[in-house]
Amino acid sequence: MSSWDLFVLDLDGTLLGRDGTVSDVNRQAIAHLQSQQIDVLIATGRTRNETMHLLDAIEYQGALIGAGGAILVDSTDGRTIHRHAIDPSLVREAVGTVHAEGHAALVLKDHHAAGYDYLLVGSPDADETSRLHPVSQWWMDSMDISCRWVDRLEDDPHPGDTLRVSSVGEAHLLEPMTSRMRSTLGSRLHLQQWAAVTSSHATGSDVHILELFAHGVDKWPMIEFYCREAGHDPRRVVAIGDGLNDVGMLRSAGLGVAMGNAEDNVQAVADELTDHHDDDGVATAIHRLVPGSTAEGGS
Secondary structure (H helix, E strand, C coil): CCCCCEEEECHHHHHECCCCCECHHHHHHHHHHHHCCCEEEEECCCCCCCCHHHHHHCCCCCEEEEHHHCEEEECCCCCEEEECCCCHHHHHHHHHHHHHCCCCCEEEECHHHHCCCEEEECCCCCCCCCCCCHHHHHHHHHHCCCEEEECCHHHCCCCCCEEEEEEEEEHHHHHHHHHHHHHHHCCCEEEEEEECCCHHHCCCCCEEEEEEEECCCCHHHHHHHHHHHHCCCHHHEEEEECCHHHHHHHHHCCEEEECCCCCHHHHCCCCEECCCHHHCHHHHHHHHHCCCCCCCCCC
16 A cells, blocks of 8 residues: 555646656656556646646546646636635735836636636737736747736726736846835735746747735645545645745645756755656656556656
C-alpha cells in the first residue's frame, strides 16, 4: 500500500515541457498513479478553459484547482465547487490603480457564474490603459478564451464574481507599479509578480504578470479544502511544482517536491528535488515515490 493518498501537480514548468505539452512518459506516470488508486489533482494558475486540451491529453477527470488557488472546479462540466472571490470595492481600487499607472487590467471571472472568462474595461482600440499587451492578446487567441468588454468597470454585470485582477507588461515597467501597490493594497489583497508563461513565444522580451487575489488565496488552502471533501490526510499529500504560486503547497504538503528548473527560493522550501521539466521530472518523482511505477523518467 502506498504511503501517499494524493499527488498534486502544477502544470506550467512542472507537468508540461517547454513546448507546453504533456510527454508520454509523464502521461504514463499519471496513469500508473491512477491504477494504484492514488488520487491526482491538478493545481494551476490557469483557468479551466486554458487547460482543457491538456486535461484531455491525460484523460483527466475530476476536480481542478485554478487561478492559483482562487477556485476549485469540476473539470468535466466546469461547475464551481469552491472559490475565493475579491470584494467588489477592492476590484474597483485595483483596476483603478492599474489604469492610473498606464496599464491594462484583466479581470478574471468565475466562468460558471458569469458565463465568460475575462472582463476587459475600455475598448481594444482605445488608449494604453485598455489595449491588451501583445502577450495577453496572443494568449487569449491561442486558448480561444471568452472575453467581454465594458466601457467602465461600473458596467460590470458580475461584480461579485471576480477571482483575479492582473496586468501584463515588461518587467521594468511592472516592478515599480507592483512596489507601489504592495504599499497601498498589500494588506488587503494577495499580490505576486512573476514571468509570464511562454511569453517569449509572443515577443521574445522579459514579460511579467502582476496578479492580485483575495487576501489569503493560495493553492495549499484549496488543497486542504479538497482533502476534507475527499477524505484525504494532508500529511499523505505529495505536491510537485516549480513556481512562486507553488511555494505554499511545497512547504505545507506531506512531501513537497520542487522541479529541477525551479528557482532557488522555490527549491529551498521543498523536501526533495526532481529532474527538470524538460526531462520528465514529474515522472521521475512518481517512479521514486510509488514502487512498481513503469514511469522511469527522462526523455
